[in-house]
Amino acid sequence: MNKNIEALINRIADFCEEIVYPKDLEEAIIGIVEKCGEPVTILLDRKKCIEILRDNDRIDYDMAESFFTEYILGSHQGEYSPSFATLVKDLF
Numbered sequence: 001m002n003k004n005i006e007a008l009i010n011r012i013a014d015f016c017e018e019i020v021y022p023k024d025l026e027e028a029i030i031g032i033v034e035k036c037g038e039p040v041t042i043l044l045d046r047k048k049c050i051e052i053l054r055d056n057d058r059i060d061y062d063m064a065e066s067f068f069t070e071y072i073l074g075s076h077q078g079e080y081s082p083s084f085a086t087l088v089k090d091l092f
Contacts, residue, residue: 005029009042016040018080022072024056025049033083042082046073047090 005026012019012032021029021042028048033041049072053064073084 002027008032012040012042016080018078020077020080021082022049025052025072028052030085039080041080044082044084046084046086049084 008029008031009019009021009026016039019040019042021044025044025048028044029042030045030048031043033043046068050061050064050068053059053067054061057064057067059067075081
Protein backbone atom coordinates (compact mmCIF):
# COMPACT_ATOMS: atom_id res chain seq x y z
CA MET A 1 0.00 0.00 0.00
CA ASN A 2 1.16 3.52 -0.82
CA LYS A 3 2.68 5.21 2.27
CA ASN A 4 0.52 8.32 1.83
CA ILE A 5 -2.65 6.24 1.64
CA GLU A 6 -1.62 4.27 4.71
CA ALA A 7 -0.89 7.50 6.61
CA LEU A 8 -4.28 8.94 5.60
CA ILE A 9 -6.13 5.82 6.76
CA ASN A 10 -4.26 5.83 10.08
CA ARG A 11 -4.94 9.53 10.57
CA ILE A 12 -8.66 9.11 9.98
CA ALA A 13 -8.78 6.01 12.20
CA ASP A 14 -7.36 8.10 15.06
CA PHE A 15 -10.63 10.02 15.34
CA CYS A 16 -13.05 7.73 13.52
CA GLU A 17 -12.69 4.03 14.24
CA GLU A 18 -15.71 3.08 12.12
CA ILE A 19 -14.24 4.23 8.78
CA VAL A 20 -15.18 1.83 5.97
CA TYR A 21 -13.56 1.30 2.58
CA PRO A 22 -12.99 -1.64 0.22
CA LYS A 23 -9.70 -3.13 1.45
CA ASP A 24 -8.62 -4.39 -1.97
CA LEU A 25 -9.13 -0.97 -3.58
CA GLU A 26 -6.84 1.10 -1.34
CA GLU A 27 -4.81 2.31 -4.30
CA ALA A 28 -7.93 4.10 -5.59
CA ILE A 29 -8.19 6.29 -2.49
CA ILE A 30 -7.81 9.95 -3.49
CA GLY A 31 -8.83 11.70 -0.28
CA ILE A 32 -11.61 12.25 2.19
CA VAL A 33 -15.08 13.78 2.13
CA GLU A 34 -16.10 16.23 4.82
CA LYS A 35 -19.64 17.53 5.23
CA CYS A 36 -21.09 19.61 8.02
CA GLY A 37 -22.71 17.40 10.63
CA GLU A 38 -21.63 14.14 9.00
CA PRO A 39 -18.68 11.83 9.63
CA VAL A 40 -15.57 11.94 7.48
CA THR A 41 -15.57 9.26 4.78
CA ILE A 42 -12.93 7.89 2.44
CA LEU A 43 -13.07 9.11 -1.18
CA LEU A 44 -12.09 6.77 -4.00
CA ASP A 45 -11.65 7.35 -7.73
CA ARG A 46 -14.43 5.36 -9.45
CA LYS A 47 -12.42 4.81 -12.66
CA LYS A 48 -9.37 3.61 -10.71
CA CYS A 49 -11.57 1.16 -8.76
CA ILE A 50 -12.79 -0.35 -12.02
CA GLU A 51 -9.22 -0.53 -13.38
CA ILE A 52 -8.07 -2.36 -10.25
CA LEU A 53 -10.96 -4.83 -10.54
CA ARG A 54 -10.09 -5.42 -14.21
CA ASP A 55 -6.44 -6.07 -13.41
CA ASN A 56 -7.00 -8.19 -10.30
CA ASP A 57 -9.78 -10.34 -11.73
CA ARG A 58 -8.63 -10.27 -15.35
CA ILE A 59 -12.06 -9.31 -16.63
CA ASP A 60 -13.17 -6.84 -19.29
CA TYR A 61 -14.23 -3.28 -18.54
CA ASP A 62 -17.98 -3.95 -18.75
CA MET A 63 -17.82 -6.83 -16.27
CA ALA A 64 -15.64 -4.82 -13.89
CA GLU A 65 -17.99 -1.82 -14.09
CA SER A 66 -21.03 -4.03 -13.50
CA PHE A 67 -19.37 -5.67 -10.48
CA PHE A 68 -18.34 -2.28 -9.11
CA THR A 69 -21.82 -0.81 -9.52
CA GLU A 70 -23.63 -3.74 -7.93
CA TYR A 71 -21.29 -4.93 -5.19
CA ILE A 72 -19.19 -1.91 -4.24
CA LEU A 73 -21.12 1.25 -5.09
CA GLY A 74 -24.38 -0.52 -4.25
CA SER A 75 -23.13 -1.78 -0.90
CA HIS A 76 -24.28 0.66 1.75
CA GLN A 77 -22.35 0.03 4.96
CA GLY A 78 -23.82 2.71 7.15
CA GLU A 79 -22.94 6.34 7.66
CA TYR A 80 -19.22 5.62 7.27
CA SER A 81 -19.57 4.09 3.79
CA PRO A 82 -16.99 5.39 1.33
CA SER A 83 -17.73 7.91 -1.40
CA PHE A 84 -16.76 7.52 -5.04
CA ALA A 85 -15.76 10.35 -7.38
CA THR A 86 -16.00 10.50 -11.13
CA LEU A 87 -13.40 13.03 -12.21
CA VAL A 88 -14.29 15.61 -14.85
CA LYS A 89 -11.52 14.33 -17.13
CA ASP A 90 -13.16 10.89 -17.10
CA LEU A 91 -16.59 12.18 -18.14
CA PHE A 92 -15.64 13.34 -21.63
